[in-house]
Amino acid sequence: MFSTLRFRITILYVVSFGITLLAFSAVLYFVNARNQADDFDKFLYNRAQAIARSISINVQGEIEINQALIAESGKLFPFQFGNEYIEIRSPEGKSIARSKNLGKNSLPMDASINALVQSGNYAFVTIPAAGQLHYFWSEGDLRMVSVPLFAGGRLQIILQLGVSTRALDQSLSRLRNSLFLIGVPLTLLLAGVGGWWLAGRAFDPINRIIVAAQKLGAERLDARLPMPEADDELGRLSKTLNEMLDRLESAFKSQERFIADASHELKTPITVLKGELEVLKSQPRSNEEYKAFVESALEELGRLTQIIENLLMLARADSGRPLKLRGDVRLDEVVLGVVGRLQSFATQSQVKLAMTIADDLPADSLGVRGDPDLLAGLFFNLIHNAIKYSAAGQAVEIRLESGPCVIVRDHGTGISAEDLDHIFERFHRAESPSRSEVKGTGLGLAIAKWIADAHGASISVISRPAEGSTFTVQFSSRP
Ligand code: ADP
Numbered sequence: 087m088f089s090t091l092r093f094r095i096t097i098l099y100v101v102s103f104g105i106t107l108l109a110f111s112a113v114l115y116f117v118n119a120r121n122q123a124d125d126f127d128k129f130l131y132n133r134a135q136a137i138a139r140s141i142s143i144n145v146q147g148e149i150e151i152n153q154a155l156i157a158e159s160g161k162l163f164p165f166q167f168g169n170e171y172i173e174i175r176s177p178e179g180k181s182i183a184r185s186k187n188l189g190k191n192s193l194p195m196d197a198s199i200n201a202l203v204q205s206g207n208y209a210f211v212t213i214p215a216a217g218q219l220h221y222f223w224s225e226g227d228l229r230m231v232s233v234p235l236f237a238g239g240r241l242q243i244i245l246q247l248g249v250s251t252r253a254l255d256q257s258l259s260r261l262r263n264s265l266f267l268i269g270v271p272l273t274l275l276l277a278g279v280g281g282w283w284l285a286g287r288a289f290d291p292i293n294r295i296i297v298a299a300q301k302l303g304a305e306r307l308d309a310r311l312p313m314p315e316a317d318d319e320l321g322r323l324s325k326t327l328n329e330m331l332d333r334l335e336s337a338f339k340s341q342e343r344f345i346a347d348a349s350h351e352l353k354t355p356i357t358v359l360k361g362e363l364e365v366l367k368s369q370p371r372s373n374e375e376y377k378a379f380v381e382s383a384l385e386e387l388g389r390l391t392q393i394i395e396n397l398l399m400l401a402r403a404d405s406g407r408p409l410k411l412r413g414d415v416r417l418d419e420v421v422l423g424v425v426g427r428l429q430s431f432a433t434q435s436q437v438k439l440a441m442t443i444a445d446d447l448p449a450d451s452l453g454v455r456g457d458p459d460l461l462a463g464l465f466f467n468l469i470h471n472a473i474k475y476s477a478a479g480q481a482v483e484i485r486l487e488s489g490p491c492v493i494v495r496d497h498g499t500g501i502s503a504e505d506l507d508h509i510f511e512r513f514h515r516a517e518s519p520s521r522s523e524v525k526g527t528g529l530g531l532a533i534a535k536w537i538a539d540a541h542g543a544s545i546s547v548i549s550r551p552a553e554g555s556t557f558t559v560q561f562s563s564r565p
Contacts, residue, residue: 092285099281104274111265119258126229126254127210134208134233134247137172141235141245171223171230175244177204182243191222193230193246203234203244212251226252291320299327307335340512344400347513351393351527355386389525396529399463400512403536411541415461417452417490417561418443424465425484428473436478439469443486452490454561456541464537465492467530468557472496474524475555490561497554506549510535 087093142150172185173193179200181192194213202209209232215221221228230248234241291314298311310331311324366379425441432439443452454461472482476498485493501509505516513528538545542562549555 092282092289095285096278096281099285100274100278103277103281104270107270107273111270115258115261115265118261122254122257126251127231130210130229130231130247130249131208133170133249134231134245137247138233138235138245141174141243171228171246171248173246173248175246177241177244179244188222193248195232195244195246199232203232204241206234206236206241208233213248223248223250226250226255229254292323295320295324295327302331307331307338344512347528348393348397351513352390355389355393359383359386389527393527393529396527396533399533400529400536403533403540409457409460409540411456413456413458414453415456415458416449417454417461417492418449418486420458420461421465421484421486421492424462424469427466428469431470432473432482435473435476437473437476438481439473439484440481441484441486444488447486447488447490451488452486454490454541454543460537461541464534464559465494467534468494468559471526471530472498472555472557474526475499492559493556494558495554495556500551500553500555501547501549502551506547509547510545 170185171188171193173181173188174183175181175195179195184192194211199209199211211230211232213221213228213230215223215227227250228248229251230246233245233247235243235245295311302309302311310328313324313328314321362379362382366375371379421441425439429439469482469484472494473496476482476496480497483493483495485495487493501516505514508514509516510531512532514532515526515528535545538559544560546558546560547555548558
């Protein structure tokens with residue numbers, strides 16, 4: 087479970103959500119604490135005002151405090167606060183009077199408070215409980231305001247009011263607890279459960295694809311993955327996998343077909359050889375008969391060698407390794423070489439070979455980047471076919487034109503429309519009684535096409551039965 091993407095996504099979700107939630111809660115808490123502290127000071131200030139109003143100084147300079155007003159003003163406070171401590175000082179800072187609960191204690195007064203008050207300001211200070219040896223107030227810190235009271239433009243008395251911040255601290259600690267001990271963990275727990283469920287739902291279709299894909303194997307290449315209805319990422323994933331399966335299936339099938347065809351092709355000459363050997367063995371033979379057999383055996387062996395060479399060439403094509411086309415090859419030289427090699431075969435078949443080069447063609451425009459042996463193989467196959475499928479007395483024309491392109495035209499049997507679509511496939515041989523005596527493997531054009539592709543050239547054919555065929559190899563001009 088812990089290694090699943092679902093788990094990891096849930097954890098990531100909870101962590102990122104948790105960080106956001108913590109940041110949000112912290113901001114919420116600090117803003118709230120700040121507001122409460124401000125409110126606290128505001129009420130402290132109001133309370134000091136009320137107490138100040140209840141104080142009067144008579145002509146003898148005695149201080150009188152209106153107790154009723156003080157009691158009433160207590161309502162101004164929003165909290166049930168504990169004791170409030172009041173101290174009244176002379177402008178010099180000497181204690182004049184103090185609330186009973188202070189006993190012998192005195193509210194603190196130092197130079198900084200004094201300086202503020204003397205200049206007519208209110209001085210707020212917090213006196214922490216911790217570190218005070220004998221603190222007289224009940225619990226928590228003490229928040230104290232010192233207020234200067236003026237009469238006739240002169241500072242008359244300093245009023246100090248101190249209140250324990252316990253109520254405020256408690257309220258903040260409640261807020262802290264409910265936010266960080268309950269709110270955040272509970273929300274994260276819910277987010278985790280929700281995230282797990284959501285991730286599960288999101289991964290459900292993927293799991294279905296995994297289960298379906300597990301059922302597919304090399305033996306069951308025709309099966310396909312179910313396509314989800316929505317055209318989303320998962321739909322595209324299924325589609326892509328199915329397309330990959332299509333390609334795999336066709337690659338497997340053509341491989342199978344290739345092996346079957348290759349075996350068949352290899353078997354034919356061997357069967358012929360074997361049959362001839364058996365006939366030969368059945369009774370004593372004359373020298374002429376042995377000679378005739380050796381000739382026929384050599385021919386069959388030649389055929390076998392050609393098939394094997396072609397198969398090796400196609401295996402090289404199938405390996406997918408790109409060819410290293412380093413050399414600069416002159417097409418006219420290559421074609422001329424091939425024509426020379428095929429001359430005796432043409433003479434044997436009584437076919438005339440004619441090679442022409444377009445008039446206005448500069449010699450250097452016939453250069454291509456490629457492999458001279460492979461290109462010779464390509465033209466050999468085309469010209470050899472043209473001779474093979476021509477009748478005695480016909481001509482095969484080979485022409486080099488700008489592009490550069492090489493055209494091989496014959497006036498022989500031609501190719502039927504339905505064969506035309508397949509002649510570049512491996513082992514495809516047109517079925518025609520008139521041609522059954524023409525020997526071939528059905529691999530020549532497949533190899534020619536591969537060589538053309540590897541050179542970035544296109545190979546096309548125009549053909550009509552009984553009229554002849556024209557094969558054109560078009561190279562892309564060099565940059
Ligand atoms: P093959 O060894 O049979 O000639 P190829 O791959 O060279 O194999 O050619 C495939 C098929 O295409 C041939 O069997 C033949 O039917 C047809 N073909 C190829 N070239 C010609 C041509 N010049 N004229 C007529 N048919 C041709």
